[in-house]
């Protein structure tokens with residue numbers, strides 16, 4: 149039989165590290181049904197057997213307020229793992245025992261991993277594992293998850309317990325006379341009625357009724373409304389009594405007694421300290437500088453700015469390699485395939501489309517590495533702490549900063565992992581507001597658009613413009629969040645009761661996993677959605693082709709042009725090899741013919757499905773100064789913002805231009821009479837705020853749990869962006885730009 | 886010894902929690918982290934805009950907004 153072992157524990161107890169140490173590469177990441185909580189599973193050998201290990205979400209308690217807690221509790225109660233391993237931080241034992249007590253009250257077969265004994269030791273603490281084991285009547289195994297020390301022993305103890313389940317009687321704590329009496333009464337009612345029998349032990353169910361746990365009460369009401377109501381009545385009676393006599397509710401009473409129980413255990417000499425407990429740990433000393441009221445914000449800005457610098461400096465070369473590779477691929481395909489529809493589809497549709505996105509992979513990867521470093525060292529929690537006051541003013545939470553930063557708060561992220569990063573927020577309202585506004589940040593795909601327009605119209609102020617654009621994105625996102633939180637997602641803010649984990653040196657494996665998981669989401673997007681969209685775009689920009697008579701007209705024009713030059717020039721051009729030196733005459737002829745080709749391409753595009761859509765939108769978009777060609781680009785940009793530049797360059801018939809090779813396109817735009825700095829500004833604003841890209845929209849639907857919100861983000865953002873763009877264009881025009 | 890609200894505690898000031906009046910989600914979160922009567926705490930620092938406040942509770946550091954600290958009374962030495 150394969151034993152199932154669940155890993156439980158507080159956040160930052162080293163659970164994931166332990167899970168990795170136990171399972172190695174044999175793991176699988178999925179999701180719990182219906183919620184966005186990750187479910188990690190893996191296999192581990194114990195002697196001749198294999199154990200199935202499940203990494204539960206990190207929780208401080210099982211009170212079931214957050215999704216994580218609900219998932220963990222539901223899993224423990226319903227899927228009944230053979231053994232639960234609870235990971236404890238030995239350097240912070242007292243707090244970690246709160247979860248232990250709750251697990252013991254549920255009556256689960258438990259093994260405690262007393263982790264981070266090295267950290268405890270370095271802080272001058274020694275935890276007596278045997279004594280702890282004796283007092284809790286539960287096996288305790290000291291471990292150092294980082295090095296794998298103790299993991300064999302741990303898994304062996306767990307496997308033994310799974311093989312020979314001892315009759316585990318749930319831990320019974322006294323909650324004071326009033327509650328204890330009520331518990332007994334409720335317990336016998338529950339046992340008699342076999343109430344919620346498959347789930348939990350009777351005393352535990354009774355405790356949950358006293359705690360007025362909505363989840364359990366709803367379950368109880370569904371199976372036996374009568375009994376459930378009787379239990380609720382008892383619970384209400386106790387609550388009224390406690391309120392009258394002690395001015396307390398049962399829930400706090402129960403929590404206080406649990407903590408009392410934990411203190412009584414600690415006081416029996418479980419921890420030996422060779423240091424004064426008020427002593428400042430290294431982590432606190434670092435905090436005195438990094439979160440200092442004056443130095444803190446300055447250092448934070450410096451770190452974020454430094455990250456930005458390093459990422460762009462180091463990713464430049466790899467970005468070039470990847471682009472070079474796609475360039476080579478594109479040339480090779482062009483050489484292998486005969487000219488025509490198929491070649492055009494493969495080269496312009498597939499390779500350039502996907503290549504444009506893939507080119508950003510190194511940049512995105514460096515960005516995520518930087519963010520992973522901030523996260524794994526514990527610095528990001530400090531950023532949330534320092535910025536919470538600002539975010540709170542806009543109806544968000546300090547932890548929202550993470551989603552914003554990943555989405556491109558420091559220009560160059562990606563909204564897909566950014567929206568997912570909003571998971572760390574516990575309150576649904578703040579989470580929703582965060583994930584709806586995070587796509588306003590300047591992701592790596594919007595950057596080429598800005599770079600193009602800045603190069604064309606504001607070449608003297610590049611750095612300033614980029615800085616302004618970043619600032620504008622933040623302002624837009626925060627203001628939008630405030631509006632949302634004051635209107636359709638109104639509600640109380642979540643408590644900021646948050647742990648500041650001690651600073652730690654990140655592990656290579658931790659960084660690699662964090663970086664790769666997010667980068668992979670971005671690559672997947674390029675491989676699937678962008679591929680499909682590129683082909684679709686190619687189709688609507690190619691079909692329907694020009695009617696015969698139009699094509700013939702251009703052919704006639706070409707002949708006219710050729711006829712106006714001497715015969716010798718035409719001959720020379722027809723016979724010349726590629727790259728051969730041409731006479732002035734022949735060169736002029738080639739230029740003239742290319743001009744006709746370009747006119748034909750423009751006419752074809754105007755006639756294509758995309759051109760017609762763009763033209764139809766012109767009557768509205770002219771208010772923001774966008775012509776039909778810009779409209780095509782923006783419609784394409786809904787698929788993926790990367791498409792905006794490449795579609796513009798096609799529309800200006802420069803052939804397929806790589807998103808990064810915007811030089812020539814920017815010169816064209818600068819010279820074009822339908823463009824002006826006003827249009828450029830309006831387009832920058834519109835690109836920044838309009839509908840998130842398709843993949844992000846799918847992601848929003850998943851994370852928000854409904855397509856309604858995904859549709860909302862498309863409509864709301866586009867409308868807001870359009871209003872802003874019109875405002876900017878009209879203002880700038882008035883001012884004479 | 887006197888009892889004051891956690892919000893008005895000063896930097897580096899220590900004390901023992903006397904009462905926690907919060908209930909509902911906030912109350913649960915506060916108690917889950919071990920902020921219950923009898924717990925010793927010390928104000929570790931405050932964020933640049935004076936809110937939230939960082940507390941040392943036992944062997945770890947916890948942050949809390951000022952309007953949440955209002956629910957906690959502390960016996961300070």
Ligand SMILES: Nc1nc2c(ncn2[C@@H]2O[C@H](COP(=O)(O)OP(=O)(O)O)[C@@H](O)[C@H]2O)c(=O)[nH]1
Pocket residue numbers: 157158159160161162163164165166206263264265266267291292293294295524652653654655658
């Ligand atoms: N020194 C030391 N560090 C550890 C130990 N176990 C985990 N860590 C580190 O603690 C941090 C948090 O670990 P993680 O596994 O992500 O915790 P989780 O939140 O419980 O999944 C990481 O930086 C780990 O490298 C340990 O036994 N000793």
Ligand SMILES: [Mg+2]
Pocket residue numbers: 163164165206
């Ligand atoms: Mg983890």
